[in-house]
Amino acid sequence: MNLHIDSLSVKLGKRQVLDAISFDIEPGQVIGLLGPNGAGKSTLMRALNGHIAAEGAMQLGEHDLAAIGPAQRAHLIAYLPQQRTIGWRLSVRDLVALGRLPWRGFGQRPNARDEAAIARAMAMVDIAPLARRVATELSGGEQARVLMARAIAQETPLLIADEPASGLDAAHQIMLMQSLKRLAAEGRTVLVSLHDLTLAARWCDEVILLNEGKLAALGKPEAVLSQANLARIYGVTAHRAHDENGLIIAPVGLTDTSSSG
Numbered sequence: 001m002n003l004h005i006d007s008l009s010v011k012l013g014k015r016q017v018l019d020a021i022s023f024d025i026e027p028g029q030v031i032g033l034l035g036p037n038g039a040g041k042s043t044l045m046r047a048l049n050g051h052i053a054a055e056g057a058m059q060l061g062e063h064d065l066a067a068i069g070p071a072q073r074a075h076l077i078a079y080l081p082q083q084r085t086i087g088w089r090l091s092v093r094d095l096v097a098l099g100r101l102p103w104r105g106f107g108q109r110p111n112a113r114d115e116a117a118i119a120r121a122m123a124m125v126d127i128a129p130l131a132r133r134v135a136t137e138l139s140g141g142e143q144a145r146v147l148m149a150r151a152i153a154q155e156t157p158l159l160i161a162d163e164p165a166s167g168l169d170a171a172h173q174i175m176l177m178q179s180l181k182r183l184a185a186e187g188r189t190v191l192v193s194l195h196d197l198t199l200a201a202r203w204c205d206e207v208i209l210l211n212e213g214k215l216a217a218l219g220k221p222e223a224v225l226s227q228a229n230l231a232r233i234y235g236v237t238a239h240r241a242h243d244e245n246g247l248i249i250a251p252v253g254l255t256d257t258s259s260s261g
């Protein structure tokens, strides 16, 4: 489904945290949401998921996201929050199975479709070997992968993941991005916030760059993650190189020479 955002603004307390953000995302793409700490990435994702009030239009396909209720929202949007503390002493498999609740009544046993979705989601982030472990007893990166699997198992047209790669080792970061690509290839829209610029450059079809609550740039990573934008928005100098798989971006210094030592 097409995601249409028009003049989205959010005020938290007296702070204008998002200021008239507009963009359109075609389905079937992985879209990276980038920007420095405090740029407004989590706020944008929370607004899309109905956690905070926002002004402006948010439309997913024919659905007005501001007008739908929680049950319908759970059929349309899966959301991985930035805060990833697991509170329940459930097995990994049972926790991932919670992602299927919107599709069956509480107390109903998972059907074959549910079981397939659960198994596939667990395989995608490589947690099948952990299936019987108690989720609260896993490492931070393992818990992050469990919660990502729960969101994937929900099988919604829009998947929103707030820094899903943070805390993951290099192999699992790549596995995660491959899985997001596969989900997008099925026609889903994947919106993912990232701090790793190389992950964004290599795996995202397009990136949205936020800065101080405003849309600073939008487009192909190659164009948006230019030396000029990296300096202007992130305040860094970066080494940019290309290999057969695309762009590599390694931040190497601060543009403000007075604070670099």
Ligand SMILES: Nc1ncnc2c1ncn2[C@@H]1O[C@H](COP(=O)(O)OP(=O)(O)OP(=O)(O)O)[C@@H](O)[C@H]1O
Binding pocket: 012, 013, 014, 015, 017, 035, 036, 037, 038, 039, 040, 041, 042, 043, 044, 082
């Ligand atoms: N409840 C609140 N009241 C006032 N300001 C808030 C509140 N929550 C967040 N903010 C401010 O909103 C701005 C955007 O925060 P947000 O969490 O969306 O940033 P972010 O881009 O996700 O950052 P990070 O990369 O650090 O996760 C920040 O300046 C933050 O201080």
